[in-house]
Amino acid sequence: MSMNTVGIEKIFAYPGALTLDMVALAEARGVSPSHPLEDLWVESRSLNPVWEDPVSMAVNAARGLLEGEDPEQVELVVVGTESSVDYGKPISSWVQRLAGIGPNCRNFETKHACYGGTGGLMAAAHWIASGFNRGKKALVVCSDQSRMHLGKPWEFVLGGAATAMLLSDKPELLEFELDKNGYWTHEISDTYRPTSRDEVGHADTSLFGYLEAVEGACEHFMEVSGEQDYDGNFARHVYHVPFGAMTYRAHRAVMRRWAPGRSNKELRAHFERKSKAGLKYNRRLGGTYTSATFLALMGTISAGEDLRGGDRISVFSYGSGSCSEFYPVRVGDRAREIVAAADLDGQLDARVRVSVPEYEAIEQARATYVDNPTYETDKRGPDGAWAKHWDARYEGRGLCVLDGVDNWERRYRLS
Numbered sequence: 001m002s003m004n005t006v007g008i009e010k011i012f013a014y015p016g017a018l019t020l021d022m023v024a025l026a027e028a029r030g031v032s033p034s035h036p037l038e039d040l041w042v043e044s045r046s047l048n049p050v051w052e053d054p055v056s057m058a059v060n061a062a063r064g065l066l067e068g069e070d071p072e073q074v075e076l077v078v079v080g081t082e083s084s085v086d087y088g089k090p091i092s093s094w095v096q097r098l099a100g101i102g103p104n105c106r107n108f109e110t111k112h113a114c115y116g117g118t119g120g121l122m123a124a125a126h127w128i129a130s131g132f133n134r135g136k137k138a139l140v141v142c143s144d145q146s147r148m149h150l151g152k153p154w155e156f157v158l159g160g161a162a163t164a165m166l167l168s169d170k171p172e173l174l175e176f177e178l179d180k181n182g183y184w185t186h187e188i189s190d191t192y193r194p195t196s197r198d199e200v201g202h203a204d205t206s207l208f209g210y211l212e213a214v215e216g217a218c219e220h221f222m223e224v225s226g227e228q229d230y231d232g233n234f235a236r237h238v239y240h241v242p243f244g245a246m247t248y249r250a251h252r253a254v255m256r257r258w259a260p261g262r263s264n265k266e267l268r269a270h271f272e273r274k275s276k277a278g279l280k281y282n283r284r285l286g287g288t289y290t291s292a293t294f295l296a297l298m299g300t301i302s303a304g305e306d307l308r309g310g311d312r313i314s315v316f317s318y319g320s321g322s323c324s325e326f327y328p329v330r331v332g333d334r335a336r337e338i339v340a341a342a343d344l345d346g347q348l349d350a351r352v353r354v355s356v357p358e359y360e361a362i363e364q365a366r367a368t369y370v371d372n373p374t375y376e377t378d379k380r381g382p383d384g385a386w387a388k389h390w391d392a393r394y395e396g397r398g399l400c401v402l403d404g405v406d407n408w409e410r411r412y413r414l415s
Contacts, residue, residue: 006128006178007171007329009137011298012065012342014057014162015285016046017393019351020359022156028356029151036156041244041279045159045286047354048145049389050365051377051401054083055094055412057162058143059400062099064342065139065164071100074166075136077107078124080117080290082193082319083144083160084109085410094412095141098400113191114240115319117142117163117290122325124167125176138167144289147199148363154203157243159286163294173338174297174313174329181327182221184213191320197370206242206320207249213324214239214250214316215257221326222258230258234328235311236300237275240318241282241292250316251275277303284348293317301331301339309333352389362386369405376404 021044022036036042048057058079066074079092090109095101110120117140124138146158190209191201218230227233237254239247251271255262262270278300282288288295293315300313311331318324332338354362361381369375379390394401394415403411 004129004131004169005171005175006125006167006169007175007332008165008173009168009170010065010069010166010338011173011294012061012164013281013291013295013298013344013347014061014064014164015344015347015351016048016052016057016160017351017389018047018049018354018362019044019284019348020047020354020356024356025156025359029155039245040156041283042156042286043283046161046288046351047359047362048160049362049386050369051379051390051403053085053402054081054143054145054160054162055085055091055410056400056402057145057160058091058095058141058164059098059412061143061162061164062095062139062141063398063400065166066099069166072102073137074101074139075105075133076124076127076138077101077105077141078110078120078138079141079143080110080120081143082111082113082116082289084111091143092141095139098412098414099139101139112323113319113321114242114289114292115317115323115325118293118317118319118325119323121165121167122178122181125178128167128169129178133169135169140165140167142290142294144291146287147193147197148367149199150360150363157287159288161285161288161291161295163291165294172332172334174332174335177328177330180221180225180227181325182217182219182224183323183325184216184220185323186212186216188320188322190322197367201320207246209320209322210240210242210246210318211249211253213318213322214326215253217316217324217326218254218258225328228258230254230314231270233312234314235274235307235331236278236304236313238278238293238296238300238313239275239316241279241296242287244279244283247275247279247296281344281348298339298342298344301335302344304336307331307336309335352392372405373408374404374406377402
């Protein structure tokens with residue numbers, strides 16, 4: 001069977017309602033502001049009020065994506081996450097119902113740390129490519145939220161967001177070359193979530209695991225595709241973004257191996273030209289886990305004024321534990337128009353800025369909800385401080401919110 005044209009037709013992101021400035025956090029923690037800004041390349045992070053969680057963000061991303069679309073055309077729903085709210089019931093089941101998708105569809109959740117979204121994306125892409133989709137489309141959503149880590153060294157790389165992608169045989173945003181994907185996996189204990197409360201890991205193990213994976217997946221890509229010109233074959237390079245500065249380390253590792261002979265200064269200039277501008281959204285969102293690669297793709301297209309239809313972008317996805325994938329995509333003729341229509345810049349600007357004490361109160365309140373079988377989310381907060389966030393962002397806007405949990409049954413509605 002010949003492979004059909006397949007790719008991403010449309011993309012959307014939901015960045016959450018609140019934002020915390022990293023300079024303010026650094027000052028509160030007695031850390032130099034240069035650490036988040038210059039060492040990590042993180043300017044701010046997204047933050048969820050207590051009535052937002054990975055389910056509500058996934059639904060809001062899906063609803064934004066499907067605005068103006070016929071949801072009956074979707075017959076596959078996949079949600080990639082490492083932040084699921086239930087060990088059995090998938091987030092995709094809420095997305096199917098609350099996004100207005102019909103009952104004749106498959107839906108499931110994929111988990112492999114930050115790679116889970118890519119795993120779901122590739123499963124959906126192969127369904128489209130098989131032709132057995134009968135012209136129907138797939139919805140792939142990535143949604144994650146960090147745990148509470150007040151005062152910890154890695155507090156500066158936390159965050160949360162959701163992205164949603166519509167896959168079809170009309171890849172107006174990006175077209176896949178599925179016969180050229182390279183992948184690499186190795187069992188490793190670098191970062192993991194052993195309980196519903198904990199998010200732990202080993203920084204050095206994670207760093208070297210990531211770098212080993214990017215070389216392994218890139219090598220497999222070159223073996224499968226027969227392509228060796230890493231520099232010349234791609235207009236841009238996108239890497240998984242646990243934090244912005246990590247992408248430079250990945251780029252440097254790959255370039256030193258497959259395009260050697262450049263000085264550190266030349267490598268940095270090459271990275272600035274072919275990759276760094278794509279971090280424009282990640283810098284403002286913090287850690288977004290399964291969404292990070294796709295937010296970098298959105299940033300790359302948005303910032304790439306010289307990108308043209310047919311240009312190729314290399315994409316590297318990594319998930320702790322570990323699995324990684326290196327794959328090429330071709331830019332669609334309407335790519336910049338589609339990303340602009342998602343208005344992620346406007347959504348980021350519209351977030352409500354919170355102080356460090358407000359951030360700490362929100363995180364502490366959320367922690368009391370974990371493993372709690374019955375509660376109502378407090379939409380007023382201490383002294384009514386959170387009421388402004390609810391009134392300004394949600395009331396009457398049709399956004400998904402969590403009202404609470406009743407004997408373990410989660411109660412979501414559209415505002």
